[in-house]
Amino acid sequence: MLEEPNMTGRIRPCGGLDRERAQAMRAALLCWFDRERRELPWRAAAGESANPWAVLVSEVMLQQTTVATAAQRFPAFMARFPTPAALASSSLEEVLVAWQGLGYYRRARLLHACARAVVAAHGGRVPDTPEQLRALPGLGAYSAFAVAAIAFNRPVLPVDGNVARVGARLLGLSMPAHRVRATVARELAMLAEGPRPGDLAQALIELGALICRPRAPACDRCPLQRFCCAAESGRPEDFPLPSQRKTLPVRSTMAFFLQRPDGAILFRRRPEEGLLGGMIELPSSPWGSERSLEEHLAHAPASIAWRPLPGEVRHRFTHLELRVLLACGTLEENDVAGLWLTPADLAEVPLPTLTRKLLVQCGVVLPAR
């Protein structure tokens, strides 16, 4: 465990990062991390080597899932796919089922492709340089740096949203949040050039999650307070400037909940390419602008008396907001062909969050994930 240096001299909080200053910040941060680090299922215990596959899987999970949810799902996923080879030799369907609850299924597809690439190009061992990692499916620049630092102690600084916020405050960057990453990566790169770059990266991410929160940062408990421009200003939450929330285009549709007399529900599979590729969903009218009930019903999968449900279900994708009306119907005979699944069958297929929301709205009790 590192001893925090005795910093009796006054440190100017705002200033460039020279070697001496970087060393003092690194020591303070690592000392805090040794004391406060959370136990996470993918995190190696203090002093132990990380499992690179566990780190890679966790980074893919954390791309669009909270730490709490990922920590809950991670142990079962790793028990099922403990190595790249185990995941590479499984079918995509099996991986998608195991991914349930984590959302954004495109990541599961890319992780499957990533495992196959690790087996094919690296003999089943996760490669250890940022360049090789970046070349794998599903790993962007941030994830490649994170795996390189955390799993292999490479001296690189991964800058996620948390680190960007901490960095913007340390440096006093008054620019919109979505524009600070490159500056923070450049200005704080020297922090990684010392011992334990993997712990350093995790410490900065952890500091952003636990102490330097977007609102009400706990500066009085922060190991970097004496280095921080934003804290010195007295209004740390003013850094960085807020990004304008994007107004997403809105699409409307009507989904059709059709049941057979035996209780089975009609689904369809989406095209392999594109949004929710290959996932199952309720049949629906094309996604588009608002339309009349008659226009929606022209796309219904059966000519029966449909019962529209009140209200609508809203679902936000990264690039659009979907508003879904629902209509329910029951067949008198089993005479419509298609993909029919009973509620019990639903435990065996990956269901995207949107489909789950719609089924719940129709009163279906879903199997636990």
Ligand code: SF4
């Ligand atoms: S002193 Fe406050 S604003 Fe500065 S890094 Fe620490 S928590 Fe964030």
